[in-house]
Amino acid sequence: MALRNLGTTALMGAAFAVCAMGASAETLRWASTTDPQTMDPHAVNSAPVLSFLNNIYEGLVRRGKDMSIEPSLATSWEPLEGENGWRFTLREGVTFQDGSAFTAEDVLFSYQRASDEAADVRSWFAPVTDVRVVDEFTIDFVTNAPNPLFPDSIANFMILDKDWAEGNDAALPARDAENFATMNVNGTGPFTLAGRDPGVRTVLVPHEGWWDEAEHNVTEGVFTPIGNAATGLAALLSGEIDFIQPIPLQDVAQVEGREGFRVLEGEETRVIMFGFGHEHDTLLYSTDVTDVNPFQDPRVRLAAAHALDIDSIDRVLFRGKIEAASQLVPAGISGYSEANSDRPAYDPDRARALLAEAGYPDGFSFGLKCTNDRYINDEALCRAAASMFAAVGLNAELSTGPVRDYWPQLREDDFDMYLLGWSPGTFDMEHPIRFLMHSQDDEARLGSWNFGNYSNARVDELLPMIQQEIDPAARQAMIDEVVAITQEEVAYIPLYTQPLIWAAKDNVDLTQRADNFFMLRWVTVN
């Protein structure tokens, strides 16, 4: 009897909860694994921060639902005449959230702030030599060479109000101590900050004076970081949050099996690959081959590529949700080389033959380094790959570790083969060529993630030409050449494109963008 009473009370409680939800239908509660560590758009160049702040701040250009570049604070832009660079015509009548007007001075100020040594986003402005205010609503960005991709590359360059920043001692991003802009905002975007408790809760409300037509019906957005995946799933299933990004692959069935919830799946732009120590003269972790580095022979690298069965990896580890990759960007990204869309097939016999041809009929052992907390199923992937390598005689000594310890090891050349995932920040093939394929060149800031220092004179020669080429066909021809060379030489083994898996309540309409950014302005709560 007591139990039944308890049940009734619970039912009433549930009914109450439903009523309460109905009353505030336009509050969207969402969760993600990482809290944006600052509200300063220039302090940190990381996805959680840039994704979140894109709801509050805006750039000269912005990305649409399909990642295409569209006008935002600039209404149009065209190449400068007589010199290299771009002229942006700014939108008139835009106001910041504190009511002050947006002008070219704010753009100039934001450029100076974002390109300062204190800013982590300054690399975006490496090609910029000068910025000139022409009039109140026109501004010129002068670059050191023709730069057709410059407008695309500054989609996350967010504009701050000059007077607000200077007036609050936040003229530069915080270096040691926090400053006003770490915890407060004043952007031109669709939402503004209504509350911030770092690591606990961040509340957004619509900016009434936003210049654009609002597509959303959200009156309040509440963001909570939830680090533990099981806790996040429970929070969604219990109805305490409306949306979560991402959920682990193994939880997909749980969510799909429940009434009122759905899983949103897409392809992220991140390509997972294996890299080699091209420059290493010997293997570090081999027990049998110690005087040479067999991976310097392209036949051995190709053998490794032929040893991997992506279909099995997809079926067993990823429930059919990955897309095999032939190059360092997925199909659909600008510059993707259609001409080179084949990847080495799974062919263990061919792999063994290639190894024998290269002088290793019995194979050899080497060290494989992987992360265990950076990419989806990264450790499981490496275990699977290691056993596939072993089947053709490549005995991988696998060592995995957290990412916080991983990059320093790669920078110190402490690997024979390594795992890497790369998402092209500019959504163009030029990005991975610049960071992963060009020879390491600290002076010119090129090849900074090319840990094994893959080096090909023709690729190095083509990169600046690709960067400066205005004609799309000529540009694509050069990119095709780079992709062909790097495939021929097996500079990397591209594996697959990582899936993007979000989960939401059925009554929430939202857009899943390929860069994993969540835009509150595309949300409708029904």
Add this chain to the structure above:
Amino acid sequence: MVYFILKRLVQSVFVMLAVAFLAFSLFRFVGDPISQMTGVETTVADQERLREDLGLNDPFVVQFYRFTTDMLQGDFGFSYRTRQPVADMIADRIPATLELGVVALIISLIVGIPAGVYTALRPRGVLTQGILLTTLVGVSIPTFVIGIMLIFIFGVQLGWLPTFGRNGTVQIGGWESSLFTVQGWRSLILPAVTLGVYQLTLTMRLVRAEMMEVMRSDYIRFGMARGVPMGRLHYRHALANTMVPVITIIGLQFGGVIAFSIVTESVFQWPGMGLLFLESIRFVDIPVMGVYLVVIAFFFVLVNLIVDLLYVAIDPRLRVKDL
């Protein structure tokens, strides 16, 4: 008495210094803060400049000296991750952890002591066997599994309690408390039970063992023979003598409850110091990790001191000897 307390507080400074030293010597193995602080497009030169600015290139001894001297002057530094003052970050999170720990302790005592007495007095009862079995299962399952199970039963299936976070808090003079609203208690109850389960079992078994021991002693038998009422004998004479060792162990355990609430806080996304520490490890936020460990060391010392004082209060013999 005052001398005794002062002596212990001076000792605590050395304990904290030792902890800071150990912690600092381990931080270099946690990872590289710079690669966590900067984006992928940041140039190597900019990373090196940042490393130099933060003093990460200095020898270990120099870094440790800087950390301790700053801290002795009350400067706890700034977080690498959020740039906030570390002292504020930790201070903001202390109420959540302390309330969670204290409520967990109270739950474990309220349930554990009576259960211990009951199982000691009726060692062969069916209920006793049931209690012993249940608590054995409870203590054998890892904390995070208990937490997830409770979340799925009471949060997801029944929908009675929130699954995560700390809601319904009220500000009372700078202390953010969840003890004054229904909402606050609803959020608190699952994590507190999760955190208290181990402590509960320990308390119960300790009380049971001690009580059974005491019940066999001569003065109890003598009391029985004299016809002292059983209730008085059990709860006045036997229980009081049972509590001395129990308080020591429980007190020492409480320091552990605070320090190891990390797992519970992570499962329930409870915004306490433990959760902050976990986030800091992920980002190799050395200043926060350092201060957290020193603060925890201080808690341990403080709890031990309180236990020693309680000891004196409970056992009159110690009062005479020590002073």
